[in-house]
Amino acid sequence: MSLTTHFPLCFLFSLFQMQFMLLFSRQGKLRLQKWYVPLSDKEKKKITRELVQTVLARKPKMCSFLEWRDLKIVYKRYASLYFCCAIEDQDNELITLEIIHRYVELLDKYFGSVCELDIIFNFEKAYFILDEFLLGGEAQETSKKNVLKAIEQADLLQEVRHRMKSK
Amino acid sequence: MSDVVEKTLTALPSLLSLDSQPGSAKLSSTSKLGNLIRGITELTSKHEEEKLIQRELASIKEQVSSPNTSMRQMKELMVRAIYCESLGYEASFSYIHAIKLAQQGTVLEKRVGYLAVSLFLNESHELLLLLVNTVLKDLQSTNLIEVCMALTVVSQMFPKDMIPAILPLVEEKLNHPKEIIRRKAVLALYKFYLIAPNQVQHIHNKFRKALCDKDPGVMTASLHIYLQMIQENPEGYKDLTASFVTILKQVVGGKLPMDFNYHSVPAPWLQIQLLRILSLLGKNDQSTSEIMYEVLDESLRRAEMNHNITYAILYECVKCIYTIHPKSDLLEKAAKCIGNFVLSPKINLKYLGLKALTYVVQQDPKLALQHQMTIIECLDHPDLIIKRETLELLFRITNAQNVTVIVEKMLEFLHSNTDDYTTIDLVGKVAELAEKYAPGNEWFIETMNTVFSVGGDMMQPDIPNSFLKLLSEGFDTVEEDRKLRLFAVDSYVSLLQGEPGKLPQRFLQVISWVLGEYSHLREELEPATVMRLLAKLLDMKQTSSETKSWVLLAMTKLVRAGQVFQSAQEVSETYGSSMDTVLRQRAQELQHLSQDCELRARVLPQDAGLEPLEVDSSLSFLDGFVSEALAAGAAPYKPPHQRQEELAQAKALSLEPYGLSLPISMSSCSIADRQSPTLLSMSSGLSGDSTDLSHKGSSTTLKLDGVKRVWGREGYLAQREAVEEAAQVEVPSPLRSPSQQAEADSSHSQTPTPTPTPEPDQEKQQLASSLFFGLSSQSSVCLMGKSEPTPQRFRRKAKGQASSSGAAEQISNSLVSAPSAVDNFLCNNLLDSNITSQVGISSSEQTSELSQGPATTNGTCDTEAESTDGDIKGSNPSLIIGDNGLVAADPTPHKDPGSPKDFCLSSHLPAELSELCRSEITPLCSNQSLGLSACHVHKEDSLVLVVFITNSSDAAIRQILLDLDSEQLQVSCVSDSPVEDVTSHSVAMHQFSLTVKRPSVHVEVVGMVSYQLPVGTPQEVQFSYKLPLTSFIRPLTVSTEEYGTMWLSFSHDTKQNLTLISDGEEPLTATLNVLKEKLQLHIVEIIGMEGIIACQLLRDQPCLMHCRVHADVLAVWLRSPVPDLPDCLIYHCQRALQEH
Helix, strand or coil: CCCHCCCCCCCCCCCCCCCEEEECCCCCCCEEEEEEECCHHHHHHHHHHHHHHHHHHHCCCCCCCEEEEEEEEEEEECCEEEEEEEEEECHHHHHCCCCCCCCHHHHHHHCCCCHHHHHCCCCHHHHHHHHHHCCCCCEEECCCHHHHHHHHHHHHHHHHHHHHCCC | CHHHHHHHHHHHHHHHHHHHCCCHCCCCCCCCCHHHHHHHCCCCCHHHHHHHHHHHHHHHHHHHHHCCCHHHHHHHHHHHHHHHHHHCCCCHHHHHHHHHHHHCCCCCHHHHHHHHHHCCCCCCCHHHHHHHHHHHHHCCCCCCCHHHHHHHHHCCCCCHHHHHHHHHHHHHHHHCHCCCHHHHHHHHHHHHHHCCCCHHHHHHHHHHHCCCCHHHHHHHHHHHHHHHHHHHHHHHHHHHHHHHHHHHHHHHHHCHHHHHHCCEEECHHHHHHHHHHHHHHHHHHHHHHHHHHHHHHHHHHCCCCCCCHHHHHHHHHHHHHEEEECHHHHHHHHHHHHHHHHHCCHHHHHHHHHHHHHHCCCCHHHHHHHCCCHHHHHHHHCCHHHHHHHHHHHHCCCCCCCHHHHHHHHHHHHHHHHCHHHHHHHHHHHHHHHHCCCCCHHHHHHHHHHHHHCCCCCCCCCCHHHHHHHHHHHCCCHHHHHHHHHHHHHHHHHHHHHCHHHCCHHHHHHHHHHHHHHHHCCCCHHHHHHHHHHHHHHHCCCCHHHHHHHHHHHHHHHHHHHCCCCHHHHHHHCCCCCCCCCHHHHHHHHHHHHHHHHHHHHCCCCCCCCCCCCCCCHHHHHHHHHCCCCCCCCCCCCCCHHHHHHHHHCCCCCCCCCCCCCCHHHHHHHHHHHHCCCCCCCCCCCCCCCHHHHHHHHHCCCCCCCCCCCCCCCCHHHHHHHHHHHHHHHHCCCCCHHHHEEEEEEEHCCCCCCCCCCCCCCHHHHHHHHHHCCCCCCCCCCCCCCCCCCCCCEEEEEECCCCHHHHHHHHHHHHHHHHHHHHHHHHHHCCCCCCCCCHHHHHHHHHHHHHHHHHCCCHHHHHHHHHHHHHHCCHHHCCCCCCCCHCCCCCCCCCCCCCCCHHHHHHCCCCHCCCCCCCCCCCEEEECCCCEEEEEEEECCCEEEEEEEEEEECCCEEEEEEEEEECCCEECCCCCEEEEEEEEEEEEEEEEEEEEECCCCEEEEEEEEEECCCCCCCCEEEEEEEEEHHHEECCCCCHHHHHHHHHHCCCCCEEEEEECCCCCHHHHHHHHHHHHHHHHCCCEEEEEEEEEEEEEHHHHHHHEEEEEECCCEEEEEEECCCCHHHHHHHHHHHHHHHHH
């Protein structure tokens, strides 16, 4: 069964577009999910369940890539968190691995030594950063500085407003 | 950094209670979200979690719907709702509030609102429509952050139909002073391009501006669009090659700001994007490729650092070098690069190396030789994905010599594999290889047995189909075919004697079919034995009813031997009362056919599989039925997409936004321009059609044959070939072991670096020699001394009219046709039982007619013609000549008159008509005194029907009155004063002008002539004249722009896939030219893989046609303001291509 058969055919997808990104803990708890292809909730849950199981079963020295249905899964573990992306077979697995790494770098820079708890409690921030970095499944802005600048500008506004309100 | 993260796990419990760790500084310990998360973490059971969340959701629900909740609180609630949803609990009540938050909140609240919307809803969610106005407002905001947010959400999800509403605003943003806005606008347009390409095609020149943007981020973003567009139409962007090369040069040379560096590699994402674009542009294009050699060389040289990111670039570089027109020194460097990957101890790199190798071995199989020992090692790698990729590689280097070893390895993997997807894929590949390269009957049957047992009921259904097709059609000599079938029979009999309960259903079906069809070949095998084995299958409880009906069918074939009558009766009695109607029917068939051997011989002839059957895929034999139904008031058929569209239109809201602060005229007129389908992919523009599916399907299969070796003789390969020739001269002595040969081969195959493989053990060496056998000797000399001109063993016999599209139908047809004929006849006559032998006989006639039905293909025309004959009530029916000639004649009118009769009548044609295109003059009816003939003449703006009345008597005929009528046509008399009298042995002529009222595939005119002979009473003759709709089709000359405007305004459409014609020329052009010639169409423009065609139905009823090549079919989309016209036209297109 092909994943692509579930998509409405009117959508044309780029061959190099990420299909989805999942973040889950070593205990299999989903922390973040971003879907770049339209799928039903049921399908999403099924995919998540299957993938979390498969990835958690992998041994540490194994390849970071997986074949799954007709997609490639690229995953990497950072401390207690697994970052897991699904890409098309024609795509470049190594660059996806580096996309994950760049995202972790961005999180790290923003939260200052990021840990799983930061992501748990501030998941909406993690989403904001992801959206600023990847848009529609493609790398949008690869300059670390620019991504953070965009996020901080929006955050700054928040603080200004807070201060104004408290006055 | 990951160390830092590591510590949190251990710190987790203390963090939760103390809140003092640095990581938690930003958590608000008192927030409700914090409490919720903490609460969840403390719980131990799933049940408790559910209870807690349900409570939480109830409280959120209550608060969000309260009017007193401020937007600020709403924001907080929304975050909690997102959290609950991400745990898998539905919070759909909050969706509408998310939209409201995005609409009414301040910037920050808006941000959460938009986030919630993008997480909760998907592209097709109807609530998204409510977001359109918010997006519109924010796009016009002066606050940059609001504009950014709107653009971000638009690039993630936006209802396709609403794109025109915001497009002008997004376009405007391409000129925004802030680069972040420009970048996001480009990405939003990219997204629009993906979901609705025709809407953004007018802004192509703006994309070029984005490509030249001074900000590298904007430029990078524009490359996404270019990659996509170039993928679809590389020809259109060749002029940009030099620009892309220049950009890549600058990037590689480190000219970009440091910000874009990633681990001190300059803009790697940008580099990779450019390399992908270059490989698309340089593919099969020497001059374009030459422009990029230098920069590719530099990229390879610069990427030296030992980091994943450099390897990612190198991989892309290698792929590019092997895709474009080859250059020997680059290939050498790329090959070396692949070597480094493959030999790397890092498993990720090794994997990528194998993947690259798999990509290039199609063009350069010898590269696999260099790495044979590594490949062997990878075959035993503990990580399955490495094994799997290695098998993929082996699959691509399989030839007649190494097939057995490679298939063995693949089967080995299959036996240990648990993943269904892999099984399906691999089983298909094994079947493909077995069919292509099988070294012998025995091996082939045994391999296929494994395929069927392992593949089970998951595998692609075309595997058993093509296997049975192969068996039934035969491939080589009669003797070989017989042997193969015999072997299959033997093998299956012994399988059934074993434990048939373990075999998958599909396999049992194949077995039943083969035994039914061919067990008579084994003379010493008693039909009773086979019958008993089959009966055993029926008794097993795991046998599905589908399999049972295959078994019953096989039994029906077996009873021809006669001795097994008794057991057949028993079986048919058992299943004659089955609840399953199909089974019951099969049982009935078995019963009746076992009693009537004459009928059986006719219905199920032995070796029937050999006779090719043709299928009328257009189902034209149903035309009569359809028109009857239509006449009886049934609604005309509409394809699903059209139905959906109409449904959507019927209930849709007005989608034009109100209060849009831009001039309406501008937005609406630009919409019209945009949707012109001229350039871009149509099939992606609207609801899905089969084209996409078939395209997808075909892309998964490997196209192994026909892969061109890209480079010419003077290229890199030339050197190698020279070396090989030297190797081939020294014919190995028979004593030399295969492993030595392999060594010899590898030593000859010019390794750039000495292969640093350690001395492998004997076993591996042997495996290597068998795996890579034949790779080095591919060119001519065969080391085994047995020259094999045809490496493909089971070559299908060329069939008479086997068209490429027909193949699939023929497969199923050859399998099913016989039973289906029986089906019909049983449905009609036998099911209600009480059959006397008389009924049997009469029905057997019908059966034979039915089974002939498909053989005469499009037989409808003939039968229709017969029925028209029946309408003619002339006084001497025996003289009536049917109008078959006209109906079946090709739609192109004859220019030169054929028969002498035609000639003498044609001389009566008025001068202004005789020069024009016309049909043959066809006799309609005649009697002793008078004959009627007719033809139709194609005038530029009308169709003229000319009826000739020949007086064949010796007396004058008077008071002739000719009256024509038609359901589908408007008939008007052209002649001013119609001739009423015809003197003896002369000809009178009537002209009528015809126009179409209601399109139909064929249209018919019924007429009546009344006349008076000198003696006797007034007489009447009736006749009918049938002509194809194509006679009314004329080319419609429009420009591409006009076409675009017209396309939009037409409401009736149809889509279909047609067969492409490929005789030498470019298939699209060839096919369109055939259509143009035969159907009088006007080709407006052909761009790349697409073409647009226009025609009109007399008068002034346009029909537009958009064609696009998809894999090997032509996807055609027709539109017209006239109902039914597209459907009729597509029918004629099909016919025209079939007849070609």
